[in-house]
Amino acid sequence: MAxxxxxxxxxxxxxxxxxxxxxxxxxxxxxxxxxxxxxLLDALEQIKATLDGSLTFRRSCRHAIxxxxxxNVNGRNMLVCNRRVNALxxxxxxxTIRPLPYLPIIKDLVVDRTSFWEQYLRVKPWxxxxxxxxxxxxxxxxxPAEVEALKMAETCIMCGACYSxxxxxxxxxxxxxxxxxxxxxxxxxxxxxxxxxxxxxxVGGDDGVFRCHTIFNCIDACPKGLxxxxxIETLRKLAQKRxxxxxxxxxxxxxxxxGRDA
Amino acid sequence: MTYITGLAxxxxxxxxxxxxxxxxxxSWAAMTASQQGVRDIGVLSKLHPLRSHSGAAQGGIxxxxxxxxxxxDSGSRGPLEPVPPGDEPPDSWELHMFDTIKGSDWLGDQDAxxxxxxxxxxxxxxxxxxxxxxSRLADGRIAQRRFGGHSMPRANYAADYTGHVLLHxxxxxxxxxxxxxxxxxYCMDLVxxxxxxxxxxxxxxxxxxxxxxxxxxxxxxxxxxxxxxKITSNATANxxxxxxxxxxxxxPLMDMEFVQFHPTGLYGKGILMSEACRGEGGYLRNKSGExxxxxxxxxxxxxxxxxxxSRSEQTEIEEGRGVGADGQGVFLDLTxxxxxxxxxxxxxxxxxxxxxxxxxxxxxxxxIQPTAHYSMGGIPTDARCQVLADAANTPVVGFYAAGExxxxxxxGANRLGTNSLLDASVFGRQAGTAVxxxxxxxxxxxxxxxxxxxxxxxxxxxxxxxxxxxxxxxVTPIAAELKETMTKNVGVFRQQARLQTALxxxxxxxxxxxxxxxMDKGARFxxxxxxxxxxxxxxxxxxxxxxxxxARTESRGAHFRTDYNKRDDEKWLKHTLAHKDGPHxxxxxxxxxxxxxxRFPPQERKY
Numbered sequence: 026m027a028x029x030x031x032x033x034x035x036x037x038x039x040x041x042x043x044x045x046x047x048x049x050x051x052x053x054x055x056x057x058x059x060x061x062x063x064x065l066l067d068a069l070e071q072i073k074a075t076l077d078g079s080l081t082f083r084r085s086c087r088h089a090i091x092x093x094x095x096x097n098v099n100g101r102n103m104l105v106c107n108r109r110v111n112a113l114x115x116x117x118x119x120x121t122i123r124p125l126p127y128l129p130i131i132k133d134l135v136v137d138r139t140s141f142w143e144q145y146l147r148v149k150p151w152x153x154x155x156x157x158x159x160x161x162x163x164x165x166x167x168x169p170a171e172v173e174a175l176k177m178a179e180t181c182i183m184c185g186a187c188y189s190x191x192x193x194x195x196x197x198x199x200x201x202x203x204x205x206x207x208x209x210x211x212x213x214x215x216x217x218x219x220x221x222x223x224x225x226x227x228v229g230g231d232d233g234v235f236r237c238h239t240i241f242n243c244i245d246a247c248p249k250g251l252x253x254x255x256x257i258e259t260l261r262k263l264a265q266k267r268x269x270x271x272x273x274x275x276x277x278x279x280x281x282x283x284g285r286d287a
Numbered sequence: 288m289t290y291i292t293g294l295a296x297x298x299x300x301x302x303x304x305x306x307x308x309x310x311x312x313x314s315w316a317a318m319t320a321s322q323q324g325v326r327d328i329g330v331l332s333k334l335h336p337l338r339s340h341s342g343a344a345q346g347g348i349x350x351x352x353x354x355x356x357x358x359x360d361s362g363s364r365g366p367l368e369p370v371p372p373g374d375e376p377p378d379s380w381e382l383h384m385f386d387t388i389k390g391s392d393w394l395g396d397q398d399a400x401x402x403x404x405x406x407x408x409x410x411x412x413x414x415x416x417x418x419x420x421x422s423r424l425a426d427g428r429i430a431q432r433r434f435g436g437h438s439m440p441r442a443n444y445a446a447d448y449t450g451h452v453l454l455h456x457x458x459x460x461x462x463x464x465x466x467x468x469x470x471x472x473y474c475m476d477l478v479x480x481x482x483x484x485x486x487x488x489x490x491x492x493x494x495x496x497x498x499x500x501x502x503x504x505x506x507x508x509x510x511x512x513x514x515x516x517k518i519t520s521n522a523t524a525n526x527x528x529x530x531x532x533x534x535x536x537x538x539p540l541m542d543m544e545f546v547q548f549h550p551t552g553l554y555g556k557g558i559l560m561s562e563a564c565r566g567e568g569g570y571l572r573n574k575s576g577e578x579x580x581x582x583x584x585x586x587x588x589x590x591x592x593x594x595x596x597s598r599s600e601q602t603e604i605e606e607g608r609g610v611g612a613d614g615q616g617v618f619l620d621l622t623x624x625x626x627x628x629x630x631x632x633x634x635x636x637x638x639x640x641x642x643x644x645x646x647x648x649x650x651x652x653x654x655i656q657p658t659a660h661y662s663m664g665g666i667p668t669d670a671r672c673q674v675l676a677d678a679a680n681t682p683v684v685g686f687y688a689a690g691e692x693x694x695x696x697x698x699g700a701n702r703l704g705t706n707s708l709l710d711a712s713v714f715g716r717q718a719g720t721a722v723x724x725x726x727x728x729x730x731x732x733x734x735x736x737x738x739x740x741x742x743x744x745x746x747x748x749x750x751x752x753x754x755x756x757x758x759x760x761x762v763t764p765i766a767a768e769l770k771e772t773m774t775k776n777v778g779v780f781r782q783q784a785r786l787q788t789a790l791x792x793x794x795x796x797x798x799x800x801x802x803x804x805x806m807d808k809g810a811r812f813x814x815x816x817x818x819x820x821x822x823x824x825x826x827x828x829x830x831x832x833x834x835x836x837x838a839r840t841e842s843r844g845a846h847f848r849t850d851y852n853k854r855d856d857e858k859w860l861k862h863t864l865a866h867k868d869g870p871h872x873x874x875x876x877x878x879x880x881x882x883x884x885x886r887f888p889p890q891e892r893k894y
Contacts, residue, residue: 043809043811044811045809045810045811046809062555062643064643073763073814073815074761074763075763077806078761078762078763078805078806078807078815079806079807079808079809079815081807081812081813081814082814083334084523085334085338085340085522085523085524086338086340086342086343086522086523087522087523087558088343088558088559088639088643089638089639089642090342090343090448090451090635091334091337091338091339091340091342091343091522092337092338093334093335093338107639107642107643108642131293131493131811131812132811132812135812138335139290139292142290142335146462149463150455150459150462151417151418151459151460151462151463152416152417152418152456152459152460154416154417154418160416162412163412164352164354164411164412164415164428164429165415165427166426166427166428167421167423167427168423168427169422169423169424169425169427172420172421172422172423175420176420176446179420179445179451179452179455180448180451182337182342182451183337183455211420212418215418215420217415217416217418218418
């Protein structure tokens with residue numbers, strides 16, 4: 026194992042596929058030098074810079090907040106920017122990087138997330154405020170406990186790791202999927218949102234929360250430590266008492282205004 | 288409400304308004320223009336919009352909401368308490384304005400600053416109405432924390448991922464408005480003739496096709512240029528494309544020598560450890576464990592503005608009191624804050640330090656160093672985001688800019704933390720309003736002469752085939768050498784000889800770049816080609832930065848010359864404008880700073 030500053034030779038196996046040229050995907054092997062600090066993304070950048078400039082992958086922030094670089098590494102979905110090579114070497118000193126599974130490949134490690142974004146749009150990810158007049162003019166009062174409940178969903182970076190790990194998605198692209206259900210959870214639970222009934226109808230429908238088989242792959246895959254299954258479970262319960270929940274929301278919104286504006 | 292990606296055929300696309308960049312500024316511009324009645328709006332982003340770097344902002348967004356105040360007589364780093372309803376508000380837009388002007392070392396334009404700080408509370412309430420999940424006080428009001436250079440606690444935050452929640456919120460609202468997003472489309476050229484903007488040329492990354500995109504108005508919101516440095520907090524996307532493209536189209540660049548180095552980038556990596564670490568009470572220590580800020584800013588200590596803190600760190604490092612393998616860092620010590628506060632208010636930086644350096648900040652100090660962070664300079668605009676062609680403020684008709692790529696200028700020589708999210712939001716909205724008025728007022732679709740697509744196809748063919756068969760140059764080493772020289776010679780401390788070394792290196796690299804040849808020859812998702820285009824842009828604006836820095840023989844804000852270590856208002860209280868002059872070095876001109884001498888006359892800047 027390399028200590029800080031010391032380098033070791035490692036093998037990075039990368040699934041390559043350019044549909045314009047290749048009949049099918051294949052694994053290519055690259056030997057690189059890695060230190061204890063080298064991340065999987067560093068390794069990919071090094072391969073691209075020195076060995077093959079046509080190797081193609083997405084990345085941007087390189088610190089786990091932009092959501093670009095979710096890939097499948099040694100069979101598990103993760104971000105490649107915040108994971109170190111030497112923690113992921115197999116017994117033969119290799120790491121294997123593939124694109125996110127169950128999604129069409131555009132090129133090499135770049136997948137087509139069209140269905141992922143379509144489901145995101147389908148749940149109306151935007152907040153729907155109370156009708157004109159019912160919304161306070163200035164700041165709202167949202168209790169720390171209410172914010173705490175949203176925390177689990179608001180740090181989702183839409184990387185797709187959960188979506189492409191989900192066995193239900195793999196078989197049925199009509200399924201809304203864990204990422205969009207987590208977003209729906211964020212809006213349904215937000216006391217400022219005025220459309221919980223409409224949202225619960227969408228997520229409680231044929232392609233929604235009742236399709237989940239609670240296999241927990243989404244939890245395992247999430248690089249931000251979030252729990253889409255919990256969100257799905259919560260939405261299931263709320264969907265069963267949709268109208269009562271919506272009525273509670275109307276009540277809650279009566280005291281949404283600030284003390285100062287009142 | 289769509290994402291367009293991978294069009295099968297090359298075509299001319301028209302919209303009333305085209306916005307380039309989908310971070311906070313671009314999304315605000317698009318959403319606002321749409322709300323005000325512009326129906327046909329396209330937004331281009333070289334990444335999916337939610338990957339934009341606004342999302343990486345951590346600590347907060349400034350506005351004098353008056354929700355908390357310092358406990359009386361507890362000093363400038365003491366505890367905070369909620370302001371009881373009905374009590375005298377301790378903060379005001381005037382205080383925010385003064386802090387911003389002082390932070391800017393009087394180079395900020397005071398009309399633009401006044402507009403920004405006066406709109407700040409309303410912008411926060413807009414985010415509130417759009418569903419942004421802020422951290423809260425016990426009574427439900429938005430929580431606020433201290434930040435460097437602000438005399439009151441006015442950083443409104445969502446833990447330490449404020450930018451992330453703002454970005455997702457505004458993107459969702461732009462979608463709700465029906466805005467069309469061209470996702471993974473790279474703007475590579477701007478079409479400006481006779482000082483009128485007519486459209487742009489874009490590369491659809493997935494298909495590799497080039498498209499002429501025509502519009503009545505174009506808004507640039509393309510972000511900053513920190514990727515010209517080796518140690519930087521910036522995302523790989525932050526290659527200053529917009530500023531380079533505007534410059535190539537004949538628009539001058541303003542105050543490019545002013546680049547902020549954030550004091551707390553993770554050692555050797557540059558990844559941001561939020562200023563909120565110090566806002567929540569963190570210390571900076573040198574290798575003897577000493578809180579060295581006592582020597583540089585005895586009152587504000589760690590909460591002095593970023594330029595001052597970075598210089599203090601660099602002084603410690605250069606005088607041999609640094610930490611880390613090569614002594615190029617200092618410690619950020621949060622161990623006294625306790626696990627609960629760290630996990631609640633700084634969860635992201637806790638994870639970043641652990642993932643990238645193996646340090647648990649609850650248990651141990653983490654080595655950090657100054658990191659290239661924010662671009663104060665950029666495309667000159669007025670407060671309505673209208674791009675300006677010269678020192679006489681001649682407008683470039685139909686061309687607008689907002690956010691980090693623009694220089695309006697609210698940050699002058701040094702930006703205060705939390706003012707960038709505010710700037711991007713306020714001026715993104717301003718740009719949206721301005722283009723709506725322009726378009727709804729009857730602006731025509733302007734004709735495009737010649738064939739700008741062919742011109743850019745030739746540019747791509749040159750990269751694919753190389754200029755000559757012999758001595759083809761790979762892209763990556765050129766970019767790497769540029770970043771090396773910028774970090775070494777155009778950093779926190781500058782001086783003539785080192786700036787000249789950098790300029791010489793840049794010239795050499797530009798020559799080498801003429802022989803660049805990329806390895807990936809295909810059309811489909813060619814990131815090798817993108818890297819070449821981005822590197823060309825880096826080389827273009829880096830020259831402007833160094834030429835502007837060489838000329839400015841004074842020290843002001845983030846631009847510190849060891850050979851001219853005083854601010855010189857008599858000679859240099861003015862903005863730099865760098866104009867492209869054919870193949871020659873940029874031609875410099877200068878422009879007055881807007882100062883309300885009766886209200887905020889220049890003062891000595893001490894903390």
